[in-house]
Amino acid sequence: MCQYSSEDGFANDWHLVNVGSFARGGAALVVMEAAGVEARGRITPNCLGIWKDQHVDGLSRIVTFMKSQGAVPGIQLAHAGRKGSTHPPFVGRSSIPESEGGWQTIAPSAIPFDDKYIAKVPKEATVEDIKQINSAFVSAALRALKAGFQVIELHFAHGYLISTFLSPVTNKRSDEYGGSLENRMRFGLEITESVRKALPEDIVLGVKVSVSDYADNGWDVKQSVEFAKRLKALGVDYITSSSGGVVSGVDYKISPEIQLNGSEQFVKEVGITAGAVGNITNPQMAESILQQNKASLIFIARAFLNEPHWPYRAADALADGQAFQYPKQYNWCIGGEKWRKDVFAKQNP
Template structure:
């Protein structure tokens, strides 16, 4: 039988009830301590009630300096795990797989929230020193926060922080851990020659630039149970065709290495490394060809993102073998019940369990 949007997806011993995943989307709604709040429980829980198969948290910092803003979610202590546990429990109770994205913002850290201008924060303004592969700050119009090139000890510490965050995430009740190596954040900064100018074993040739991503994936996989899946989100291209940069061909090659490291799915996005990026033909499915290319070139399942807004469109991605998951972001902000509405539109009501509290409306 041909898989479709409402086919289940089994990865290791976990089974998603359908092929819709809520994309990780930063909410910038913590206090300055990185602890989850009622906002996160309601935001993520309502998408689980809405029928999605996998509900992913926003980028969740593995250490304090890995936050994008002071209001980012964190998982660097047991207190953070305890705050997230009710979120994971509620998502699971609604039939979705609770998933967490583990992240470090690198040189894109220490700035205000988008609705406060995304402006760089200095230490005397509540900001902090940022770290990156090389001491090249994000090209802000204003004064960027202090930045330092990472030492080998820093790199080892970040790898350990991802592993510790995975262990805490497991204790909190999450079923899937995703390594964030996309969108110009720390791990992507190592991958791309745009931001990695190192001359040691973490810079230069492809094998060196990808080393930390392999090490983090290995460490998370070792910390995560064998029966639960690990995802990795990547930017398939830097969208900088006129510069030496990260390409789709690089991503296919990396995906093969990630499979060897124990990754179970590649969550394929694009861009974010530099503001000069040029997005070709943004519109419906505009990033799907990258996921399709990686799926064809490796043995790994993939998730596709980018302008997925319509039920038939999401269904076609799976039916046509272009992706294994439809990763839906902004449409889930507009419609928390996207999956339930998609089932009605696609004639699949008999394959969706509406919450009993809502069945009078079906």
């Protein structure tokens, strides 16, 4: 979940406390918000960045705390593409003119996201731009490695740059990066291959994709499965199934059905570790998804913002007498496991 709380891309105390609360709260893996691989790759001027070496120290401080709490630290690497140069959503998301500190955005084709809020016409990426952005992802991955992250997730979803290369709705190119499925996948596969080769084998590499544009003749689960097969062959360790973000004005489904369909296909057809995400808010639902083999991992975002100690509740609801390691600072002062379970039972008769 983007926090829109950085200046010049630097991580600060807000990021430490926000992400640190999830690690302290019992999460096994904490993936930090999308970090821009270059300055024009940010969504807003206040987005987290990892495009310069000076960003490493602030991130390293957060990684150290996450590891001290037993959590595995991860980070998303992203490029916003045509959805960049906007105000934060709590200000009122709209394009920022270059005269007011905005920047020229970039996309596979010179098509704006919409004609009202994010109406800035992006530059159509040249082959030289594509090579430069590929290098930016590699450099960002190496900075993430230096900061101590153990999981790196490439953000290829939600209508950001690589997502728009994948989708036939937004990619109208006639060169080797547009047209056929093979060509539309090319840029994302090139980035993945470059990043994987640059990282040690013990660093986990994941990819987040949107499995549906919710649009006629758009990107869909079938194409996502083909992309996933190619990603696996390049050494990707897991794929997270999200959806949407490419087309404006879409009536999204509140149910996570489409995402779960995607993750289930990744598990069964591709044979890769698959992450489920989106409106998974209670422990029973998360456990059911795993037991039905619809996903291998459960990624939770908004529910964690509402309750950073969500894993405590999940453990009390599902542990069935099995031990769960709460922080000693909390365990002794609230009376231990029996007290928590008694309270939870009263709250959830």
